[in-house]
Amino acid sequence: MTTYYTKDHEWVRVEGDTGTVGITAYAAGQLGDVVYVELPETGAKIAKGADFAVVESVKAASDVYAPISGSILEANTALSDAPEKVNEAAESDAWFVRIQIADKGELDGLMDETAYTAYCEGL
Amino acid sequence: MSEAATENLKRTPLYACHVKMGGKLVGFAGYEMPVQFEGVMPEHIWTRTQAGLFDVSHMGPCFLTLEAGIGGGEAAHAEIAALIEQLVPSDITSLKPGQARLTVLLNEDGGILDDLIITRPLGDEAQGTLYIVVNGAMKEQDWGLFETALAGKAVLTRADDRILFALQGPKAVDVMADFFPGCEDLKFMHHMPFEMNGQRCIVSRCGYTGEDGFEVLIPAEAGLPLIEEMYTDERVKPIGLGARDSLRLEAGLCLYGHDLAPDISPIEADLAWVIQKRRREAGDFPGAARILRELKDGPARKRVGIRPLERAPAREGTEIQLDGEIIGVITSGGFGPTYDAPVAMGYVAADHAAPGTKIDLIVRGKARPAEVAALPFVPQNYKR
Numbered sequence: 001m002t003t004y005y006t007k008d009h010e011w012v013r014v015e016g017d018t019g020t021v022g023i024t025a026y027a028a029g030q031l032g033d034v035v036y037v038e039l040p041e042t043g044a045k046i047a048k049g050a051d052f053a054v055v056e057s058v059k060a061a062s063d064v065y066a067p068i069s070g071s072i073l074e075a076n077t078a079l080s081d082a083p084e085k086v087n088e089a090a091e092s093d094a095w096f097v098r099i100q101i102a103d104k105g106e107l108d109g110l111m112d113e114t115a116y117t118a119y120c121e122g123l
Numbered sequence: 124m125s126e127a128a129t130e131n132l133k134r135t136p137l138y139a140c141h142v143k144m145g146g147k148l149v150g151f152a153g154y155e156m157p158v159q160f161e162g163v164m165p166e167h168i169w170t171r172t173q174a175g176l177f178d179v180s181h182m183g184p185c186f187l188t189l190e191a192g193i194g195g196g197e198a199a200h201a202e203i204a205a206l207i208e209q210l211v212p213s214d215i216t217s218l219k220p221g222q223a224r225l226t227v228l229l230n231e232d233g234g235i236l237d238d239l240i241i242t243r244p245l246g247d248e249a250q251g252t253l254y255i256v257v258n259g260a261m262k263e264q265d266w267g268l269f270e271t272a273l274a275g276k277a278v279l280t281r282a283d284d285r286i287l288f289a290l291q292g293p294k295a296v297d298v299m300a301d302f303f304p305g306c307e308d309l310k311f312m313h314h315m316p317f318e319m320n321g322q323r324c325i326v327s328r329c330g331y332t333g334e335d336g337f338e339v340l341i342p343a344e345a346g347l348p349l350i351e352e353m354y355t356d357e358r359v360k361p362i363g364l365g366a367r368d369s370l371r372l373e374a375g376l377c378l379y380g381h382d383l384a385p386d387i388s389p390i391e392a393d394l395a396w397v398i399q400k401r402r403r404e405a406g407d408f409p410g411a412a413r414i415l416r417e418l419k420d421g422p423a424r425k426r427v428g429i430r431p432l433e434r435a436p437a438r439e440g441t442e443i444q445l446d447g448e449i450i451g452v453i454t455s456g457g458f459g460p461t462y463d464a465p466v467a468m469g470y471v472a473a474d475h476a477a478p479g480t481k482i483d484l485i486v487r488g489k490a491r492p493a494e495v496a497a498l499p500f501v502p503q504n505y506k507r
Contacts, residue, residue: 033165035436035465036458038435055460056435059368091494
């Protein structure tokens with residue numbers, strides 16, 4: 001089980017051919033209090049680099065980009081009633097979707113935790 | 124809110140103070156301003172329950188003063204009031220000494236060029252001048268219009284080198300009374316002059332959050348130590364533009380450039396109350412033909428509150444539909460931290476403006492249920 005990170009502050013935790021996707025604690029901190037999360041439906045296809053979800057703070061709506069292509073196995077519906085979880089547990093309970101990964105080769109070029117931490121420190 | 128690169132941005136006298144207090148700075152109305160400190164949500168709630176301090180020095184405070192100078196009593200007030208009444212539909216002549224009024228600058232089509240507050244000074248010896256605050260992003264336009272209307276009979280003095288700050292919230296009055304004794308007796312939309320740290324300043328009971336509160340115009344050298352001292356009071360916290368926006372939206376107050384614009388009349392904007400009887404009867408303001416017609420027959424569209432019935436906020440520019448037909452657009456929208464739900468306002472065809480009317484908001488291509496709602500979303504707590 002390995003977690004990969006994008007420069008747009010999404011993470012994907014890979015187990016076999018499935019991945020769990022969310023936004024990082026750094027991203028949640030930048031957004032401020034999250035008041036709404038919009039997630040795709042089960043079965044929807046998402047493409048690496050394309051927006052697949054929206055996270056809204058009091059002030060603005062922000063797109064969330066897919067770290068990897070695949071199809072949605074499950075969306076975290078708990079976030080509809082408790083969007084504040086994104087601020088409390090961005091990298092655990094507040095995962096956005098679980099996906100069936102289309103091409104694990106797309107993981108090449110994503111950052112590991114050490115690289116991502118260094119990347120954030122440079123921002 | 125218009126954000127821009129940080130180069131070429133001006134700074135208010137409180138810039139260093141914002142940095143020290145941990146403000147996140149963005150470009151706004153040509154100034155580098157704090158959008159948030161602790162976070163929009165906690166700052167919003169703090170203002171509704173304690174006292175929030177807002178730097179609004181980017182706005183356009185100014186004075187219009189008769190060429191002959193002040194001191195002419197009632198006649199002098201009538202003269203300066205008549206000059207500004209050329210541009211606005213409100214009765215400025217009938218303002219009582221110490222009283223302020225919200226009004227709008229109009230173009231020849233009766234569209235709104237800005238919203239502003241005009242204050243008449245206290246005391247016979249001070250008559251012949253008006254204290255006016257216009258929006259920061261519009262001040263150069265507005266001051267150009269003033270100069271033209273004054274036609275040399277009065278002088279415009281900019282005061283945007285000073286600190287203009289607002290202290291808003293239920294605890295604001297107790298904090299202010301410690302620094303400006305007597306201001307606690309002011310009523311909403313009234314002001315009094317004070318001396319603070321050796322400088323003249325103006326304390327007005329007004330604001331733009333829906334809460335009780337004050338705005339203070341004070342020279343920078345006197346205002347800086349005052350604000351430093353206010354920040355030592357545990358009831359006071361700095362508040363950024365983000366919470367200023369969510370507070371005014373919940374309170375049902377318009378933001379120029381969003382809810383008000385040059386093609387929108389005050390009647391459409393549901394601001395008919397800024398036009399007092401004498402001006403309606405005289406019809407002597409720019410765009411009077413359209414405005415009087417809309418007063419009589421009703422406007423084609425109206426500004427209304429909008430309550431999304433699901434949790435998704437609907438932002439500015441969101442299309443409003445009824446049975447698949449476009450009937451309007453959202454001009455301000457977001458989440459109301461005190462209301463604890465999404466809130467918005469916008470313009471809809473007048474036939475569909477009744478509170479409770481079911482509508483659809485097209486957010487990211489999908490129709491979401493909403494209804495027309497009475498404004499404000501939270502009760503206004505002004506000291507009447």
